[in-house]
Amino acid sequence: MTDIAKLEEDTLRQIDEAADEAALEAVRLAALGKKGAISALLASLGKMSPEDRKTEGAKINALKDKAVEAIAARRESLAGAALEARLAAETLDVTLPASASPLERGRIHPISQVTDELSIIFADMGFAVAEGPDIESDDYNFTKLNFPEGHPAREMQDTFFLAPASGEKRLLRTHTSPVQVRTMLSQKPPIRVICPGRVYRCDFDQTHTPMFHQIEGLVIDETTHLGHLKWTLEEFLKSFFEVKGVRLRFRPSFFPFTEPSMEVDVQCRRQGGEIRFGEGEDWMEILGCGMVHPNVMRNCGIDPDRHQGFAFGVGVDRLAMLKYGMSDLRAFFDADTRWLEHYGFRPLDFPSLAGGLSG
Numbered sequence: 001m002t003d004i005a006k007l008e009e010d011t012l013r014q015i016d017e018a019a020d021e022a023a024l025e026a027v028r029l030a031a032l033g034k035k036g037a038i039s040a041l042l043a044s045l046g047k048m049s050p051e052d053r054k055t056e057g058a059k060i061n062a063l064k065d066k067a068v069e070a071i072a073a074r075r076e077s078l079a080g081a082a083l084e085a086r087l088a089a090e091t092l093d094v095t096l097p098a099s100a101s102p103l104e105r106g107r108i109h110p111i112s113q114v115t116d117e118l119s120i121i122f123a124d125m126g127f128a129v130a131e132g133p134d135i136e137s138d139d140y141n142f143t144k145l146n147f148p149e150g151h152p153a154r155e156m157q158d159t160f161f162l163a164p165a166s167g168e169k170r171l172l173r174t175h176t177s178p179v180q181v182r183t184m185l186s187q188k189p190p191i192r193v194i195c196p197g198r199v200y201r202c203d204f205d206q207t208h209t210p211m212f213h214q215i216e217g218l219v220i221d222e223t224t225h226l227g228h229l230k231w232t233l234e235e236f237l238k239s240f241f242e243v244k245g246v247r248l249r250f251r252p253s254f255f256p257f258t259e260p261s262m263e264v265d266v267q268c269r270r271q272g273g274e275i276r277f278g279e280g281e282d283w284m285e286i287l288g289c290g291m292v293h294p295n296v297m298r299n300c301g302i303d304p305d306r307h308q309g310f311a312f313g314v315g316v317d318r319l320a321m322l323k324y325g326m327s328d329l330r331a332f333f334d335a336d337t338r339w340l341e342h343y344g345f346r347p348l349d350f351p352s353l354a355g356g357l358s359g
Contacts, residue, residue, distance in 0.1 A: 004056075007037055008063050015070045024074055031067050038064050107344025111213055111332060114320040115196050116350070117357040118215050121239045122194045124353055125232065127217065130193040132179035134200070135162065138169035140178040144299040145257040160200050160210075172200035177257060180218045180311060184300035189307050190221035196316065209329055213316035220292065220302065220309035229289060229310040237266055237286070241323060242357060243278030258290025258311055275322060286322075287314035323358070 011031045018024035031038045041060045045053050119129060142154055153159065153174060160172040179195035196215040203210065219228070230248065237246045247267035255261040264287050269280025289312035294304035317329055324343060326332075331339050351357040 004041070004059050004063060007041070008066065011038070011063075011067050012070055015067070015074050018074055018078070021075070021078055024071065024078065028067075028071050032064065032071075038067060103347060106347055107340045108347055109332075109340065110320045110324055110326070110343050110345070111316060113345045113351065113358075114316055114323070115213070115215070117240060118196065118236075118316065118319075119194070120351055120353060120357070121236055122217065124239075125235065127192050127194045130179050130183045130195050131197060132173075132176070132182050132195070134173060134198055135170055136173040136178045138171060140181050141171060141173050141175075144181045144296065145177050146293050146295045146299070147256045151256065158202055160202065173197075174201055175199050175313065176214045176216045177311075177313070180216060181296075181300055183218065184220065184297070184302055189302060189309075190219075191309070192219050193217070209317075209333060211333070212329070214313055215316050216311060216313040218292070218309065218311045220297070220307055222307055224309045226291065226310070229291075229312070232310075233264060233287070233289065233312065237277070239353065240319065240357065241277040246278050249283055253288060253290075255288060255290055257293050257296050259293045261288070261290035263288055264312075274325070277322075284322075286318075287312055289313070 011027070014027045014030075015024065018027055028036075030036055033039060038060065042064070045057050045060065048056060123129075138154075142151070147153060159174055162170040162172070164170060176195040176197045176199060179197065180193075183191060183193050183195075194215055194217045197213065198211055199214050200211050201208075217232070219232075230250070234246055234248060237248070238244070249265040249267075250262045251265065253261045253263040263285055265283040266277055266286045267280060268278075268282050268284045269276045270282050271280075275284070289310065292309045292311050297304045297307060297309075317332060320326065320332075321329065326343060345358075
């Protein structure tokens, strides 16, 4: 066997026996590298006679081509084997559920959900949304709303008072009614707004927290009367609880900023630990309302002899508890992700009057 034939046999055998990419690269360098056996034969062609160069050159070039092709084929074979091994090691069980994305795992807090539901309901009735600061003046929170000096709501036991600024008493607002004052001072009638927001009072138990949420409504024009108030509350509660109809019962009450003032009870049925609205023979107090007191309008620069209107207020947290069956208000603020996973709402399920407020 000639040297070229022997070199070809050895080279092809070594290529075929290469167990991995590193071994194959070593064989390539030994045969085709700068100091490789085949490269050495190619370098020796210059020293041969023209006749020998013609015959030997063809054999050596053929050997080089075979080695290159064999290396390429072996490299492809090794890559295929590596892929098969990786697929076998990284088997994916397609029967397992895929992990939810952050957008799917996230939840809208019930307070945010209910606030959106309320805003949609009242927007459909022509109400705009008005907002104001959480830190208010004593004047806006009490005086302009017809709270006399010495009224219990002005006491430290109920109100979070702050250090005075520029001689003005400051506090954390105890209701969102100061937003009504700001609206009446900045706008001329007709006025139709809702005022959602956080409010603060010194109280803490199963149904009270130091910070909670309210939404109040205000309508001021020249012709509004109690019949309009009754219709507004009926439509609001019917839409919010998603029932065909509700019965309301109005009881006389007292609020410094309305005259007459009323507590509103809604028809319900208590059965099996559940409360159903729009049916039954029971009643539940749900909100307060009344006609805006002439003193309040006068304090805000509106002529009570020409204009009149109504106002109402209800706790957003309480509405959420009643509609979605939550028994402890304190859980709203515990930041427990398990609770939010259970009671929260998917972020893309926007409430709408057409599609259903609660999805």
